[in-house]
Amino acid sequence: MTAVVVPSPRTVGRTAESRVLTTAVEDGSRQRGGTVFVLGEAGIGKSRLVTEAAEHALSRGMRVLRGRASASGAPAPFRPISEALFSLTRESGLPTDPELVPYRPSLARFLPEWRDATAFGDDESLLVVAEGLLRLLAVLGRDVGCLIVLEDLHDADAETLAIVDYLADNLVGQPVVLLTTARSQAGPAWELVRGGGRRSGVTVVEPGRLDPEGVRELVASCLGVPSDDVPGAAVDRLFRDSDGVPFVVEELLDSMVAVGGLVRDPDGWSVRGEGHTPVPVTVVLSVSHRVDRLAPEVAALLHVAAVLGRRFPLSVVRAVCGLEQADLLRHLRSAVEAQLVTPDRPAPEWYSFRHALTADALLARLGxxxxxxxxxxxxxxxxxxxxxxxxxxxxxxxxxxxxxxxxxxxxxxxxxxxxxxxxxxxxxxxxxxxxxxxxxxxxxxxxxxxxxxxxxxxxxxxxQVEQALALAPDLDDPGLSVERQASLHTVLARVAVRAGLWAQGAEEIASTRALLGPDVAPRLTAEVDVIAATLTLETPGADRRTVAERLVRRALRDAEQADLPEVACEALELLGTLTRQQDLTESDGYFTRMAELAHRHRLRSVQLRALARSGVNENLRSGRAARLRRAHLQAFQVGAITEGYLLEVNLVMVAVLRGEFVRAAELADHCVPVVTRMRLRYSIRYVLMAKAAMFAHRGRRSGMTRALAEFDRWDGRDSHQMPLVHGLCEAFCALLEENRPQAVRALDDAIASEAENPTNYVLAGRYGLRVLLGVLGGEMGWREYEEAAAVPAGALAWNRQFLHLAKAVLLGRAGQSAAAAAAMVEHLQISEPFAMARHLGLRLAAEAAISDTWGSPANWLREAETYFHQDDVPAITSACRVLLRRAGVSATQHRNGTANLPAPIRSMGVTVREHEVLRLLAERLGNTEIGKRLFISPRTVEKHVASLLAKTSQPDRAALNRFAIDHVIGGMD
CATH class of the missing domain: 1.25.40 (Serine Threonine Protein Phosphatase 5, Tetratricopeptide repeat)
Known part of the structure; x- marks a missing residue:
């Protein structure tokens, strides 16, 4: 009897589908990644298509990773991804690229070799894990491209599907191709594939059933003959009984030959016994015929394997069957030769059925x-x-x-x-x-x-918040103890708080309190009070902060008494945030206690949060950001990815306020794509607002408008960040355009927005810039200044710099020139970290100083004019030049090379030509010799010397010579 080659040695009837997959693979090798979903019914040939695509990728030198979901009962998280990455440790080892280091704790889910006891990832949301996988695949495919094949998504767990969804959204432009298969049956995978087909960079391929000619070609391939040599009766029967499903065609063909229904004689293949040889009409019968041809011990082994699922471990099969190792391997060899099972490549101790329908057919044979x-x-x-x-x-x-x-x-x-x-x-x-x-x-x-x-x-x-809340009736079972019911309601309250369902959360807390009654042990109420405090802060009411603070203080006391460190740390964190606006020192104390408690109980993520929160305090107090940057670096070092990006978003705004616009742009460019992919909505809005501020603080209105338009698309206009949009973006952009009335309106909008929707933001202008502009405009005076200076927010460095300016203007207007100058010194000291705000303040104060004749407005204006000229802010640069002329001082002529002058010299308004003269004065040359060197007349040299005496405040030429030696020659050394 002639053997049938099953499966067919070549793919039949899939030319168009193969072309799509080949193109996707080639695009991936050219750094143009994407996703292809292959969707179809069982046995339609999905695995054959992706196998050919994988072979094509290997032929191009690409990295190829393959994994398959499990059909045995409840799916295991990430199994197909773990299986796909398993080959990394066997082939070339794990990549050592620095950019992957922060993601190692997350990737350890797939790669145990990256587990590190010193790292933690308790913030490892699925999005963090997915981002880590995306970066790993991009590293693997950096030079040659990477293909990751995930089969049988219909059997995959929800976590795997979430990661596939993330990859499908973000592979465009990456050197990675994701190729998946799934059955066309209702379920989460089907929904994912259908939704993915509408996205850019995603293609859905749906191979259909074969027509009679396709069946003829497939049979010819299995029999190893030209298609014309296949009997028409065989094609008709096989097409009728298989409905054109390739796997069923092959199974039926194998059975048909085995029972003599299709035989080969000297004249070729022919159908025999149409009337008395029954043709199997189901795969069950087809598989049964093949199994019945095997030894009984092999059949028993296959039945045990089928009970274990499509994939099965040899150790368990051996134990159940009571076989020796040699007998087990011999029986397996028979099953492999019968094309029923195959070694599972990623896991050598495992085997799998060639097709899921094979396992189903075997189970159907069992009672x-x-x-x-x-x-x-x-x-x-x-x-x-x-x-x-x-x-x-x-x-x-x-x-x-x-x-x-x-x-x-x-x-x-x-x-x-x-x-x-x-x-x-x-x-x-x-x-x-x-x-x-x-x-x-x-x-x-x-x-x-x-x-x-x-x-x-x-x-x-x-x-799944709605599903959790739907379980609420189960919580009030009278058969449960009161404590147990209260505990369940507390858990449900937390669920509601996480989802922002404040009313529902309040109902659950009320139920908890009603169950516990007034006389209850502190260990039962501490967590309840912390949740209640959070809910109180989200509930409108004038005394909400007072009530929340009272609740959280009680929670802290009870948590400490009951030795509940996690609850105590949560209470300390909330207290530190609540007291930040009233007393930074007290707030620091809470964060310090939080860090110490977390250290004592080895709550490493809580320690990191404590460092970050205290870093925010340090920045608010002084403008310095060392602690915040340390927390940011540490977060990525230990794998706390989400916390790391939350801190990075904050650091964008810190860099903007410090006038470090290049750094701000770099940080924003780094974190915006990631927080957007991870759907961290609060962080997305905040960083987009910070980007708008970055443009605003350079007078770039078009850039600010674009960033705010994107901010609006993330529902920014309804967020707590609107006061900052008005106060840090719109107001500053207007000031750099010399439109003070518009800036005042923006600041008033910020105050109104904060009153309507109170927030913890205190840098929007109410306690600083708005007072300064009010004083300059004559609408505010000492009363408003003292009110702002008396509140804790007025003591923050960003606000205090503007209040010092307001104080100086008020003192100068009152004729107290010395006191006004002293206030300016305070401004210069406190504003040192904030480059742009410092120079804007100099421009604003100089105008008042010229009018009221106090201070050194010309020097301030020269410094401000140089700063804004270098940053190409024309309106305010022009205003500084106009004010310089009003002060009776000529404006600086900016020639090529001004930017290369030493900063102290440039800030004095020294021109390029004057600097050349100053360099020659350091050589103690006379006017004639200097003139010869520079090809100018001695009279012109004398004018430059006179100007230098005035700008450098030197009493005579000898002193100017010494100044030149110290600041020009010495500066060069």
Missing amino acids: ASERAELARRAADAVEVDHPGLPGEWCTSAAILRLESGDVATAAGLFAEAGRRMLADGAAATAVDLLRRAHDLLAHDDEERVAVLELLLNALAEAG
């Missing part, structure tokens, strides 16, 4: 009792082979116990697996497992409630 017995024996083997059931084995054992009929044990294992998944950050998978445990434990109150509490937390972590 219910036989299947349950095999499941029981498999579960026993798993527990013996893997003590403690680590990793996926806990879920696998739970499924096997459930199939064996041991419901109680299965429920406990599902609960334990869910708890582990929740702790590991796989919240969506945890929800699936805990729901199964909860349903199975419906009549076991104590265990069920424990699972319910875990389930509520998992739903919250997974963002």
